[in-house]
Amino acid sequence: MRHYALLVLLFSSITTLSQNCDNTLTGKVTDIHDGQLLIGVTLTIANTEQSVQTGLDGIFTFSNLCNDTYYIQVSHPYCLTKGFKVRVYKNTNKSFKLEHHIEELNQITIEGKAYSNKSKTVLESSINKEELERFSTGTLGNALNSLSGVSSLNTGNGVVKPIINGLHSSRIVIINNGVRMEDQRWGVEHAPNIDINSAGNLTLIKGAAALQYSGDATGGIIIVEAPKMAVKDTVFGKTSISGISNGRGISINSRITKSNLNGWYTSIQGSLKRTGDTEAPNYLLSNTGVFEQNASIKFGFNRFDYGIETYYSVFKNQLGILRASHLNGAQDQVRGISSPIPLIINDFSYNIDAPRQGVTHHLGRVLGYKELGRRGKLSFQYDYQKNNRLEYDIRRGDDRNKASTDLELITHTVQSNFESNRSNTLQIKTGIIGRYQKNYPNPGTGIRRIIPDYTKYDLGAYAMFDTNINESLIMEIGGRFDYTHMNVYKFYRKSFWESRNYDTLLPEIVVEEVGTQILTQPKLNFYNSSATLGATYSFKDNYKLFFNYSLASRAPNPSELFSEGLHHSSARVELGDLRFNSEVGHKFAITLQNNNENFSFSIQPYINTINDFIVIEPVDVQETIRGNFQVWEYRQTNAQLIGVDVDASYPINEKLKLNHQFSLVKGYDRSRDEPLINMPPANFKNEIVYKNSEYNNLRISLQSAYVFRQNEFPNNNFEVYIPQTETNEIVDFSTPPNAYHLLNFNSSIDFKTSNKTALTVGLEISNLLNTSYRNYLSRLRLYADDLGRNFLLTFKLNY
Amino acid sequence: MKTMKFLSTAIFASALIFSCSSDDDSTPEPVLEEEVITTMTITLQPSDGGADVVLQTQDLDGDGPLEPVVTISGDLSENTMYSGSIVLLNETEDPAENITEEIEEEALEHQFFYTIGNGLDAEADYNDADSDGNPIGLDFVLSANSVSSGSITFTLRHEPTKPNMGIEDAGGETDIEATFDIAIQ
Numbered sequence: 001m002r003h004y005a006l007l008v009l010l011f012s013s014i015t016t017l018s019q020n021c022d023n024t025l026t027g028k029v030t031d032i033h034d035g036q037l038l039i040g041v042t043l044t045i046a047n048t049e050q051s052v053q054t055g056l057d058g059i060f061t062f063s064n065l066c067n068d069t070y071y072i073q074v075s076h077p078y079c080l081t082k083g084f085k086v087r088v089y090k091n092t093n094k095s096f097k098l099e100h101h102i103e104e105l106n107q108i109t110i111e112g113k114a115y116s117n118k119s120k121t122v123l124e125s126s127i128n129k130e131e132l133e134r135f136s137t138g139t140l141g142n143a144l145n146s147l148s149g150v151s152s153l154n155t156g157n158g159v160v161k162p163i164i165n166g167l168h169s170s171r172i173v174i175i176n177n178g179v180r181m182e183d184q185r186w187g188v189e190h191a192p193n194i195d196i197n198s199a200g201n202l203t204l205i206k207g208a209a210a211l212q213y214s215g216d217a218t219g220g221i222i223i224v225e226a227p228k229m230a231v232k233d234t235v236f237g238k239t240s241i242s243g244i245s246n247g248r249g250i251s252i253n254s255r256i257t258k259s260n261l262n263g264w265y266t267s268i269q270g271s272l273k274r275t276g277d278t279e280a281p282n283y284l285l286s287n288t289g290v291f292e293q294n295a296s297i298k299f300g301f302n303r304f305d306y307g308i309e310t311y312y313s314v315f316k317n318q319l320g321i322l323r324a325s326h327l328n329g330a331q332d333q334v335r336g337i338s339s340p341i342p343l344i345i346n347d348f349s350y351n352i353d354a355p356r357q358g359v360t361h362h363l364g365r366v367l368g369y370k371e372l373g374r375r376g377k378l379s380f381q382y383d384y385q386k387n388n389r390l391e392y393d394i395r396r397g398d399d400r401n402k403a404s405t406d407l408e409l410i411t412h413t414v415q416s417n418f419e420s421n422r423s424n425t426l427q428i429k430t431g432i433i434g435r436y437q438k439n440y441p442n443p444g445t446g447i448r449r450i451i452p453d454y455t456k457y458d459l460g461a462y463a464m465f466d467t468n469i470n471e472s473l474i475m476e477i478g479g480r481f482d483y484t485h486m487n488v489y490k491f492y493r494k495s496f497w498e499s500r501n502y503d504t505l506l507p508e509i510v511v512e513e514v515g516t517q518i519l520t521q522p523k524l525n526f527y528n529s530s531a532t533l534g535a536t537y538s539f540k541d542n543y544k545l546f547f548n549y550s551l552a553s554r555a556p557n558p559s560e561l562f563s564e565g566l567h568h569s570s571a572r573v574e575l576g577d578l579r580f581n582s583e584v585g586h587k588f589a590i591t592l593q594n595n596n597e598n599f600s601f602s603i604q605p606y607i608n609t610i611n612d613f614i615v616i617e618p619v620d621v622q623e624t625i626r627g628n629f630q631v632w633e634y635r636q637t638n639a640q641l642i643g644v645d646v647d648a649s650y651p652i653n654e655k656l657k658l659n660h661q662f663s664l665v666k667g668y669d670r671s672r673d674e675p676l677i678n679m680p681p682a683n684f685k686n687e688i689v690y691k692n693s694e695y696n697n698l699r700i701s702l703q704s705a706y707v708f709r710q711n712e713f714p715n716n717n718f719e720v721y722i723p724q725t726e727t728n729e730i731v732d733f734s735t736p737p738n739a740y741h742l743l744n745f746n747s748s749i750d751f752k753t754s755n756k757t758a759l760t761v762g763l764e765i766s767n768l769l770n771t772s773y774r775n776y777l778s779r780l781r782l783y784a785d786d787l788g789r790n791f792l793l794t795f796k797l798n799y
Numbered sequence: 800m801k802t803m804k805f806l807s808t809a810i811f812a813s814a815l816i817f818s819c820s821s822d823d824d825s826t827p828e829p830v831l832e833e834e835v836i837t838t839m840t841i842t843l844q845p846s847d848g849g850a851d852v853v854l855q856t857q858d859l860d861g862d863g864p865l866e867p868v869v870t871i872s873g874d875l876s877e878n879t880m881y882s883g884s885i886v887l888l889n890e891t892e893d894p895a896e897n898i899t900e901e902i903e904e905e906a907l908e909h910q911f912f913y914t915i916g917n918g919l920d921a922e923a924d925y926n927d928a929d930s931d932g933n934p935i936g937l938d939f940v941l942s943a944n945s946v947s948s949g950s951i952t953f954t955l956r957h958e959p960t961k962p963n964m965g966i967e968d969a970g971g972e973t974d975i976e977a978t979f980d981i982a983i984q
Contacts, residue, residue, distance in 0.1 A: 328973045335970075343970050394972065396834055396957065397901040446833035453827045489827050495860040514829045516860065516891060521826075566862035573862060623866045625836055625858045627976045723952035723978045724914045724966050 021066040025086065027094040028058040029074065038076055038098055046071035046083065046304050065092075067424040068374070071304045074098070081232055083304050089424045089468070118223060119209040120466045121476045121534025121548045123591040123602060125149075127202040129227060134746065134764070137242045137251040137273065137792060140174075140194045140202075144222065147204055148661040149604070149645035151680035154778040155189040155569075157247075157278055157787055158290045158319035159357075162192070163777070165206050165606060166641045166665040166679050167219030170557040174222045175213050177298075177311050179365050179383040182411040182437060184451075186559035188779060189569050192222075193315045193361035193387065195294035197253040197271040200227030206606070206645075207587045208530060208552035211462045212417065212429055215480040215530030216554035218585035218610055226298050226311065229257070229265040238798045246790035247289070248348070249275025263301035270295040276350035277320075280785035281772045286346040287320040287353055305371040315361040320352040325783045326394055327571055329627020330720040333782075334729045342784040354392040355569065358403075362386040376420035376428075385411040393568050399446050404568065406442035407451055411435065429478075430463040439558065448565055451558045452490035459483045464532070472538040476548075477531075484526040484555045490562050491517045496575075506578075524561070526582050528553035542600075546591040556580040560614045560634050566624075570779070573622055573631045580636060585610040601648040606641075613639035615669065615676065618716045628720050630731070637671040641679075655692050661685040666712065674714050681710035681736070681776055697750040697760075704743055710736040710776045737781055740773035742766070753797070762794040831891060835861040836898050838888040839975055841953065843881040843941055852881070856977040859890060869977065874984045875921070875943040882926070883939045885911065885953070887975070899937060902955070909974075911936025912954045912966040919949030920983065933961045948982035 029041040037058025044051040045062065054060045065088045074096050075081035086094055118124060125147045135143040141152040141160025153161040153168050161168050174181040174192050183193040203223040208214070210221050237256035244251060251273040259265035273292040278285045296313035324342030327333055336343055362385065369379035391405035417431035435458040441449040464478030489511075497503055497518050511519040534548035556576075563576035589606040613636065620631040643665030651657045662684050667676035687703040716734045721727075748762035770789040774781040837859050843852040852875055858867035875881065887898035902909045906929035913923035913936070922942045925934035936955075959971035 326972065329976070331976060332973050394957065396905065396974075399834055443828050443830045446830065448830045448832060491827075491829050493860055493863040495863040495865045499864045511826060515831070515893070517829050519826060519829065622862075622864065624862055625839065625856060625867050625975050625977065626862075627973050629862070723916070723950060723976070724912075724954065726916055726950075 021064055023063075023065045023067065023088050023091050025062040025065055025070075025088050025092050025094060027060060027096065029054050029060065029076070029096045029098060030058065031098060041074060041076045041096075041098070043096075044073045044075075046073060069421045069424075081230075083231065087421075087424065118203060118213075118221075119205055119476070119532075119534075119548075120474050121532075121536050121546050122205055122207060122209040122550075122589060123544075123546050123593055123604060125204045125206075129200050132196065132199055132202065133240070133796070134748075134762070136197050136240060136253055136271075136794070137244055138196060140192050140196050140199075140222075140224070143196055143202060144204065148647050148685075149206055149643070149663050149665075150204065151663070151683070151777060153188060153678065154775065154780070155191075156285070156288050156319070156322055156778075156780055158288070158317070159189050159191040161185070161188070161190070162222065163678075163680055164204065164220035164222075165608065165643055165645075166667045166676070167608075168678075170560075171217065171219035171554065172222060173214040173217040173220075174224065176224045176363060177226050177313075177365055178367060178381060179363055179385065180214060180413070181363075182385050182409060183359075183361050183387045184389050184407060184409055186451075186557040187569075189321070189357075190389070193317075193359055194224055195271055195292070195296070195313070195315050197255075198226060198269055198294065198296040198313055199224045201225045206604070207548065207589055207608070208550040208585070209476075209478075209532045209534065209548050211464055211478045211480040211530060211532055212431060215460065215462070215482050215528055216552055218552045218554055218583065218587070218608070226296070227255075227257070227267070229267065229298075229300075229302065230259050231261060231263055231302065232259060233261045234259055236799065238796060240794055240796035242792055242794040244275055244790065244792055246787055247275030247278040248350075249273065249290070263303045263307065264299075265301065266297070266299040268295075268297050274350070277346075277348050279788050281770045281788035282785065283341055283345050284348055285322055285342070285784055285787075286344055286349075287323040287351075287356070289350055289352045290317065290319045291352060292317040292319075300367075307369055309365075309367040311363075311365045311367075313361075313363045315363075316359070318352050318358045319356060321355040321357065321569070322780050322784055323353070323355070325780050326355045326568075329571070329624065329629050330621065330718070330731050331627045331722055331724075333571060333731050333733075334720065334722060337732055337782050338729075339783075354394045356392045358390040358392075360386075360388045374422055376418055376422060378416070378418050380416045381414070383411075383413045385409075387411075391569070402445060403442075404445055404447045405450055406445050408440045408442070409437065410440075411437045426465060426467045428463065428465050430461075432459075432461045434459050448491065448493075450563070450565075450567070452488050452562050454486055454488040454558060456487075457485045474536045476534045476536075478533075480530045482526075482528045482530070482553075484524075484528070486522075486524040486526075486558075488520075488522045488524070488558075488562070490520050490522065490578075492520060492564060494518055496564055522578050524578070526555035528555060528582050542594050542596040544591075544593045544595070546589070546593070548587075548589050550585075550587050550589075552585045552587070553582045554585070555582045556614055560616075563634070566629060571629065572618075573629050574616065575631065575633045577634055580614060580634070581612060583610055583612045583614055583636070585613075597651070599648070599650050601646070603644065603646050605644040608641040610639045610641075612636040613669075615639065617677070617714065618718070621718055621720070630716075630718060630733075637669050639667065639676060640670050641665055641667045641676075655690055657689045657691070659685075659687040659689065669714075675712035677714050677716070678777060679710060679712065681739075682708040697748070699749070700745075700747045702743065702745055704741065706741045707739060707775070709739040733782065736776040737774035740771060740775075742771055742773070743768040748794075757797060757799040760794075760796040760798070762792075762796070764790075764792040764794070766790045766792070832861055833889070833892075833896070834898075835889050835891055836887050836975055837861060837890040838895075839953065839977055840886045840888070841883060841979075842886070843875070843883050845876065846880040846882065847876075849876065849879075854977075854979045854981070856979075857890070861891060867977070869979065871979055871981060874982045875941075877943060877946050877983050879943050881941040881943065883923070883941050885937050887955075902935070902937065906935045907931060907933075907961065908958050910934060910956055910959050910961060910963075910969065910971075911939075912956065912969065913939065913941075914952040914954065914966065916950035916952070916978075918947055919951060919981065920944040920947040921951070923951070929961075931961065943983045946983055948980070950978050950980050952976065952978040 239254040253271040255269040257267040300309040365383040390403040415433035420428035437456040460482040462480035466476040563574040587608040593602040667679040689701040745765040841854040853872040889896040927938040955975040956971035959969035963969040
């Protein structure tokens with residue numbers, strides 16, 4: 001640890017390179033919407049008060065600048081004043097884009113980016129606020145699904161877990177407003193606890209290259225950021241109301257922001273969503289209602305050189321799980337799977353009955369930062385999270401209304417980050433982080449704990465360097481080390497303890513014997529190293545070639561270590577192993593990007609090799625009094641994922657544009673030479689968008705999504721004897737459903753309702769043709785079709 | 800620079816505080832599974848006053864790796880009527896909890912089904928009813944006819960469709976399923 005502190009101090013004392021102060025900074029300022037040049041924009045360099053204006057050609061020039069970083073304030077009578085950091089190296093050209101719309105006041109963009117790059121050598125995909133608003137009635141997973149290389153593992157429409165390049169759950173790190181989400185996402189039916197409406201921008205990094213966030217993201221990192229705040233006296237807000245036909249529901253979302261020229265700001269946001277049972281094309285999906293309530297507040301002040309930011313959010317949802325998916329042993333599963341329609345279809349209802357989930361997630365964060373002149377920027381952050389997860393099964397007697405799982409996870413994190421501006425060619429990011437986490441499973445459920453009591457300590461430190469070798473080549477290198485200590489209290493069944501030979505292998509961790517159970521106290525340590533190395537080469541004006549290698553190490557999660565017993569929501573016995581070590585991933589990614597106005601594309605092939613990959617697979621069938629259950633056991637193997645994501649975009653004319661996406665991933669267990677389970681099938685998305693900014697910003701799009709059948713899958717089917725019919729039947733958990741094609745329609749139009757207010761009306765129809773289909777990545781595909789047609793009508797008022 | 804030092808000191812200090820405090824060693828309490836049915840005992844009492852035939856399945860570790868232990872006390876006698884009754888216990892608790900009472904209380908949501916396998920010349924009929932007049936199946940009458948052998952399966956379904964034509968259209972979830980290979984002498 002001490003070494004890292006020294007490292008931090010060392011970086012901050014690198015001497016300045018010799019100064020060369022005859023550089024010019026030129027550029028133009030344009031309107032982000034129509035690219036029109038903006039005349040009379042005032043640009044002022046902070047501290048020096050050197051000030052220039054754009055001329056009739058929209059061009060400004062500063063002269064006699066050094067090779068240094070400058071803070072430039074850009075202001076225009078009809079736009080919002082805002083400051084930017086610009087790095088000047090030799091004669092530099094920078095263009096600014098400004099935006100007029102009231103609502104987008106906070107989105108002044110420098111070179112099209114209001115949110116800075118997270119990694120220099122991996123192509124990031126992002127979803128901006130305008131696009132995010134189209135998903136305001138959905139989930140974070142739905143929005144991410146619109147990016148190439150991302151699919152989702154679903155349990156109905158409420159639980160949508162993102163899969164990045166074939167990996168999900170603990171292999172994906174989500175950073176919500178600078179806070180790493182600790183929300184128990186280890187299970188397949190645990191979705192991220194984030195309100196999509198609280199986000200102003202989503203960034204996706206496929207792989208672990210952004211080491212400043214984590215070193216264990218073998219799958220990828222999702223960064224959720226709240227809208228940026230402006231330094232101006234203003235009050236603005238928006239309210240949207242949506243009607244949802246499928247589920248007969250309503251969704252309301254509202255945000256109001258007040259900011260002052262002196263840097264203070266406050267932004268409050270709340271959303272509410274309530275739907276009842278949803279429908280497949282031919283029948284009702286009973287008990288699939290959702291009730292979600294969220295709120296967030298952000299306040300603080302920002303100046304050019306220092307600031308404080310406070311953020312607090314509460315996410316609370318309740319969602320029903322398809323009633324017909326709650327079944328017991330293999331004999332029941334045969335009935336459920338072979339039935340063409342769900343076994344239970346009730347009349348429409350808004351009730352959310354068992355099986356259901358209720359999750360509350362609190363997240364608080366305080367961030368302070370200070371620009372230390374030429375030395376760089378230092379920040380310090382504390383964050384707190386509390387996640388309470390309740391799962392209700394169908395129970396009997398006094399336990400009927402009692403949760404069968406009741407977990408409370410509390411996390412405190414402190415971190416300090418430092419970004420060096422000292423050198424013009426070398427940028428350094430470094431930081432240290434400490435985390436304390438405690439999990440408390442409530443024993444009052446009357447069901448043995450799924451996740452044991454534990455306390456966990458993490459300590460980490462990272463350093464990343466990027467350098468401009470020349471004007472067209474950027475190199476990046478970084479390293480990170482994390483230490484994790486877990487102190488666990490776990491009750492094992494004596495029969496399991498002995499069947500695993502733990503009684504002879506691990507007698508030292510036994511605390512006491514209590515009836516048929518054994519209390520143990522495992523203390524686990526994990527030492528994880530991660531690294532990244534990459535380069536970006538720009539050529540021929542618009543082309544960029546990215547190369548990145550990243551090494552990620554992930555400690556096993558509590559579910560992989562300590563599962564031991566029947567997991568009701570997946571109707572199988574799951575067994576972990578407390579002797580697991582960390583899995584280590586090596587990902588090579590190359591991206592060729594062409595960012596041309598006439599035709600832009602990116603091709604991103606990758607290969608991800610993961611040693612000691614933790615996979616769960618069936619090993620046995622266990623006979624119980626409730627019937628036969630398949631036994632799934634976690635084991636470590638060597639896995640490899642190979643794939644490619646392709647994006648292309650082609651404007652036919654000024655108003656019409658074609659967008660294309662293709663993703664393919666193949667995953668294999670190299671030790672056993674068989675495919676990995678739940679790999680997203682190849683899929684195509686093609687979209688035609690009509691957009692007319694002269695006619696009330698009318699936007700109409702039609703999207704076709706084609707999902708192939710997954711032909712490579714491990715065969716985990718097994719045979720079971722059905723005494724009632726005296727036959728042997730196959731329990732078909734494995735066979736993927738057929739390919740399908742969906743059409744989605746989306747439209748919106750803006751109306752100016754007064755000087756300061758604007759109304760947007762949107763109509764979206766998903767699954768336009770009401771196609772019956774089943775999705776390989778949906779856990780409920782065994783029992784029911786996916787959602788049918790949905791009309792979504794949205795009124796949004798900006799003020 | 801000063802701020803730097805101060806902050807790095809602060810972060811180490813807080814990390815230290817975290818790792819030293821809250822390390823209390825109070826052990827968690829065990830959870831005793833309340834709903835598990837470990838044992839089903841079926842007592843068949845012959846109408847001619849002979850000895851009872853007892854069928855039992857017992858799985859003391861619930862969902863654990865041990866398989867249920869099935870015991871059959873003896874054969875049935877030909878051309879004999881048996882009055883049958885079923886008792887369900889949770890023996891993970893001490894004393895054992897009688898689950899039969901819960902089933903009786905929630906009779907509308909439960910039903911036993913009897914499946915006589917090929918070869919066994921016997922019939923089973925319900926001998927009880929819930930408040931809607933539909934069978935529960937905790938009490939039944941078993942007629943053992945000619946000398947034969949085969950299986951008899953007892954299935955308890957939770958939330959079946961009631962009334963129903965039999966297990967084929969009953970639906971619901973299986974709470975218990977046990978098969979006994981039995982002979983009529």
